Amino acid sequence: MRLEGVTAELRPRSDWEAVDLGLALVRRDFWRLFASWWLGMLPVLALSPSLLRDYPVLLVLLCWWWMPVGSRLVLFVLSRRLFGELPRWKEIFRELPRACVRRFGFRMLWARFSPWRPLTMAVEDLEGLRGKEYAQRVRLLLRRGDATVVMLALWRAALTGWLALSVFFTAMMFLPSGQAEEWKALLDAWKDDSWGEIPAAVGWLGLVSMLLSMSLVDVFSTGAGFGIYVNHRTWIEGWDVELAFRRLGNRLRGAGAALLALLLAFGMTPAAEAEVEAGPKETIEEVKSHEEFTVHAVEERVPKSGSSSSWNWDGSWLVGIAQALMWLILSAFVAFVVWLIWRYRHLLRGSGGVAAKRVPPPQARVVMGMEVAPESLPPDIPAAAMELWRVGRRQEAMSLLYRGTISRLIATGGVEIAESDTESDCLRRVTAEAAAHAGYFSGLTETWMRLAYGRSAPPDEAMQELCVSWPFAEGRAQ
Structure with a gap:
């Protein structure tokens, strides 16, 4: 992953x-992503029509169950395109077998019904x-906006059904008038609660409408989940801050390189290049290669008379499968609602009765990979930090002062800092929960980030001022 090659603006x-x-x-890359999704569905579409050509409902269900494979190929292209790499079709074809078999049981059984699939798939892949x-x-990752991911799953289901019906009925409006009787036969079959004989043209139209709807909605929902994933990592890991410091360093290095090139250029004389005109043969070949001079051949195949087919359905066992599937979906929906009630039960508690005591979360011992436990720090933090600074270990000195400040804020200031918080998160918490120390901590955070990410050390006087004014020294007012 190369942040400097990112092709979108990264910000919280x-x-x-x-x-x-x-x-x-x-x-931006819709047609490549759309084709990649259908490439993932190729194994099912290649085998299923010969086995299930008379049962389009089962074929649609099988394609719906296989959708995560297409989603993985879409995610494969999206992730590399974001960081400046456009995968070739050869690479996408090479990824297809891995997308089909990697963690097949977990992805196709348990994780298949997860509403957080667009986000968790990015973590896994x-x-x-x-x-x-x-x-x-x-x-x-789900600490931020898990409700948004669930809402996205509900919208995905609703849009799939709505778009499928829209495509189906819009296409029916353009059918020739001679096929009106087939449409009436379809309505009568559903009205009489019997599967009956459904014309082949109408059956294929319904199948294509559903597959087209699933493909469009899944491509965009996968992209939406990837956008949430990138945003969460930007909040947690500070990608925008890291990228800003890298660009600043590149500009400084570029200025030095430009000055050196300018000095070297004064001692060099430009070499003259001879222009070689293209001959008449090359010019003719270039003109003939244009699209206007390409010959296109159209081949038309006329079906033989009497070859039209219709689907004869035996509904004796298919009705039972449909009913079992309906009860399975209903049971899954009820279980999902019960799980949501249990997951957000704290929001459903009434205000009456004895209020439940709030259990404070355990104090963080590691923040951003740095030890902040009191036993891991020296007794006199400013003196130890200043000693490290004098011997030239500047980043260790600033890290010790920053860790010690966070440790004291957690222990004595009552600030709830989580292990996953970034520098910006810590500053927001201190500003909201410990306003007395907000000014000092803001200056310390800015100095620490400049040294840690930008390799810009403060002057000795600034470091000494931070150590002298440390608000948690013994005898200093809290």
């Missing part, structure tokens, strides 16, 4: 702004996490 966004970012990424690490990473 709200959840719905992140969804809009994902949709914009899909629109792009970060390669498994087991406990995967679960911890997903919980960390």
Whole structure:
């Protein structure tokens, strides 16, 4: 992953702004993503029609169940395109077998019904996490806007059905008048609660409408989930800050290189280049290669008379399968509602009765990978930091002062800082919960980030001032 090659603006966004970012990424390369999705469905579409050509409902269900494979190819292209790499079709074809078999049981059985699939799929495929690490990473990402991901899943289901019906009935409006009786036969078959004989043209139209709807909605929903994933990592890991410091460093290095090139250029004389005109043969070949001079051949195949087919359905066992599927979906929906009630039960508690005591969260011992536990710090933090600064270990000195400040804010200031908080998150919490120390901590945070990310060390006087004015020294007012 190369942040300097990113092709979109990385900045902290709200959840719905992140969804809009994902949709914009899909629109930029829509046809490549759309074709990649259908490439993922190729194994099912190649085998199923010969086995299920008389049962389009089962064929649609099988394609719906296989959709995560197409989503993985869409995510494969999106993730590399964001960081400046456009995968070739050869690479996408090479990714297809892995998308089909990687963690097949987990993805196609348990995770297939997860409403957070567009987000968790990015954790699994792009970060390669498994087991406990995967679960911890997903919980960390879902701290922000898990309701947005669930709402996105509900919209995905609604849009799929609405778009399928729209395509179906719009296409029926353009059917020739001679096929009106086939449409009437279809309505009568459903009205009489019997499957009957459905004309082949109408059956294929319904099948194509549903597949087209699923493909369009899934491509865009995968992009929306990827946008949420990128936004969450920007909030947690500070991608925008890191990218800004890298660009600043590149500009400074570029200025020095330009000055050196200017000095060297004074001692060089430009070499004259001879222009070689293209001969008449090359000019003719170039003109003939244009699209206007390309010969196109159109081959028309006329079907033999009497070859039209219709689907004769035996509904004796298919009705039972449909009913079982209906009860399965209903049971899954009820279980999902019960899980939502249990998951957000704290929002449903009434204000009457004895209020439940709020259990304070455990104090963080590691923040951004840095030890902040009191036993890991020296007794006199400013003196130890100043000693490290004098011997030239400047980043260690600033890190010690920053860690010590966070440790004291957690222990004595009552600030609830989580292990996953970034520098910006810590500053917001201190400003909201410990206003007395907000000014000092703001200056310390700015100095620390300049040294840690931009390799810009403050003057000795500034470091000494931070140590002298440290608000948690003994005898100083809190």
